[in-house]
Amino acid sequence: MPVFKALSITEHHQKTPLTLLDFEEPQLEDGEILVENVAVAQNPIDWKQVDYDFGIKSLPWVVGGDIAGKVYKVGPGVSQFKVGDRVISFPSRKTTRHAAYQTYSVTEAVRTVKLPESYTFEEGSTIPLTYTTAGAGLVHAxxxxxxxxxxxxxxxxxxxxxxxxxxxxxxxxxxIQLANLAGYDVITTASKANHDYVKSLGAKHVFDYRDANVVEEIRKAAGNNLSLVYDTVSTPATVKQSVESITSPTGGSIATILPSADSSLSTDTVKIVSTGSIKAFEHPEIGRALYALLAVLLEKKILKTNPVKVIDGGLNGVNEGFELGRQGKVSAEKFVYRIADTKF
Ligand SMILES: NC(=O)c1ccc[n+]([C@@H]2O[C@H](COP(=O)([O-])OP(=O)(O)OC[C@H]3O[C@@H](n4cnc5c(N)ncnc54)[C@H](OP(=O)(O)O)[C@@H]3O)[C@@H](O)[C@H]2O)c1
Known part of the structure; x- marks a missing residue:
């Protein structure tokens, strides 16, 4: 018998641990599938939604935007997936059922790709939300x-x-991987301990962002030709450093991914452009192209997933993972929860 359980937020600004609640098997709308989750992954937005109380439309609520599992049911109008297919998906989080931290998630076929056997479910779960964000920012912004x-x-x-x-x-x-595949010479920043890692993803130059001369080093490596920056951190300090890194005499564009990013640093020639995963769905042609490309990158085993850190306890471990996220203890890895490790 399937177990329908969801790690649930039961009050706004919840301070106490999220708890597992039962739910009924959901009905599927046009274009939707029901996925039996095997592994789900953590993103910063998951704990931010709890702490800052946004996107929580009713209670109990469920968050999470990365799932990997097997198709359990196929809704009306879906022909590209069948029951039993291994898939990864980025559920929309528009209802409690369209979210990750539960045993079965409803998601849309257009936000889903097949996961070849050459990737584990844990590896696959690290991809959908941030791959979509990375691709949308490069293409849209x-x-x-x-x-x-x-x-x-x-x-x-x-x-x-x-x-x-x-x-x-x-x-x-x-x-880094997408820009590299698009033919760019990628320059990046990371802690020293992660320099080999980002080079393995295709970065040509890497600099330590804690180094006082980091902007100078970037400008030197870039020559007079740097006009494109994807600021995946988007704090006031990194937006300023991104602006200062532009070397092209004609200026350029900086993609930022936090609503708080300060666009007042834009100049006549340097534009700060706000982006995010949503751009892939506001512009469906961008999402379609990104997901079609993702399917090929997976089939050909070109895409390198994030290093996986499995947190003990499955869904019971999410409260601990959120705490580590809040403390900024995520470095070059993705926290992943195996549903089978959960005690129901
Ligand atoms: N708008 C959207 O749709 C959207 C989508 C996804 C994410 N986001 C937001 O984007 C941000 C990144 O998300 P994520 O999932 O990629 O985060 P993440 O993997 O949890 O980020 C952790 C990494 O950030 C690096 N880092 C921290 N401060 C840095 C700095 N000053 N300069 C350079 N690197 C720094 C760390 O590098 P080291 O360990 O090497 O020091 C660490 O590896 C989050 O704020 C998230 O909420 C927005």
Whole structure:
């Protein structure tokens, strides 16, 4: 018998641990599938939603935007998936059932791709939300041309730099790989301990963001040609550093991904452009192209997933993972929860 249990938020600004509650098997709308989750992954927005009380439309509520599992049921109008397919998906979080931290999630077929056997469910769960964010930011905010699913991968070298600020973050790791596949020479920043990691993702130059000369070093490596920056950290300090890193005499664009990012630092020539995963769905052609490309990158085993850190206890471990997230203890890794480790 399937177990329908969800790790639930039961009050606004909840300070006490989230608890597992039962739910009924959900009905599927047009274009939806029900996924039996095997592994779900943590993103900063999950604990931020609890702490800052946003996007919680009713109680009890469920958060989480990364799932990997097997298709359990297929809704009306879905022909590209069948029961039993291994998939990863980025549920929309529009209802309690369209979220990750539960045993079965409803998600849309257009936000889902098949996961080849060459990736584990745990690895696969690290991809959907931040890959989508990385791709949407490159395409929408920075106007980067990515490879297409049916074209050459990678695209020809452009001999142009692109800076990813925060290359060891989850968004940064996918931004480096996509920019590299688009033919850019990627410059990035990370802690020293993560320099080999970001190079393994395709970064050509990496600098320690704690180094006082970091902007100077970036400018030197970039020559006079840096016009594109993806700031995956987007604090006031990193936005300022991103602006200062632009070397192109004609200016350029900086993609930022937090609503709090300060766009007043824009100048006549340097534009700060707010982006986020939502751009992939506000502009469905961007989302379609990104997911078609993702399917090919997975089939060909080109995409490197984030290093996985499995947190003990499955869904029971999420409260601990959120605490570590709040304390900033995530470095070049993704916290992953195995549903089978949960005690119901
Ligand atoms: N708008 C959207 O749709 C959207 C989507 C996804 C994420 N986000 C937001 O984007 C941010 C990144 O998300 P994520 O999941 O990628 O985060 P993450 O993986 O949890 O980020 C952790 C990483 O950030 C790096 N970092 C921290 N401060 C840095 C700095 N000053 N300079 C360079 N790197 C720094 C750390 O690098 P080291 O360990 O190497 O020091 C660490 O590896 C979060 O604030 C998240 O809420 C927004």
């Amino acid at each position: 920075l106007k980067v041309t990515l490879p297409t699913a049916d074209g050459n991968i990678p695209l020809n070298a452009r001999n142009e730099p692109l800076l990813v600020w925060g290359g060891s973050s989850s968004v940064g790791s996918y931004a």
